[in-house]
Amino acid sequence: MPRRRREPRAVAAFDSTHDALEAESACRQEGVEGRLIPTPVSITADCGLAWSMPPAERGRFEVLATGRFDVAGIYDLEL
Template identity: 40%
Template sequence: MRQKKPYLVVTFAATADAMAMERYCMERNLPGRLIPIPREIHAGCGLAWKTQPEEKEAFTASLEEAGIRWEAMAVLELWG
């Protein structure tokens, strides 16, 4: 099993928002990928964006500037 490390996790109210996020990040070469939503945020299903925690400030600013809706943001220990 891989070691756990801290990651920034961003969740969304709709899958379409997650896809908008992925497209936005890919177009700008921003790091990260979509993962199933971790239970620490909420149980159930859905998609979350997983990226490096040091990206948080720049990330939040760019999402707000782009008008991309996100639901919650947290730093969690996840498998690398």
């Protein structure tokens, strides 16, 4: 078994690295908790960055994204 303890996360995927970095910048500005991770294979085996956050931050993140950056999807995962 992996050594990491898994926990529920809301993971936002992006179609471009630029959007991922915009999301990080916006989240840091507004205090939305989370960090960038490699996009989980369960979302796509392609390359890319995703924003992993506690599920409770999802609502604030969605509001923050509106008009600022594009989000390809937000997924509920155990990571």
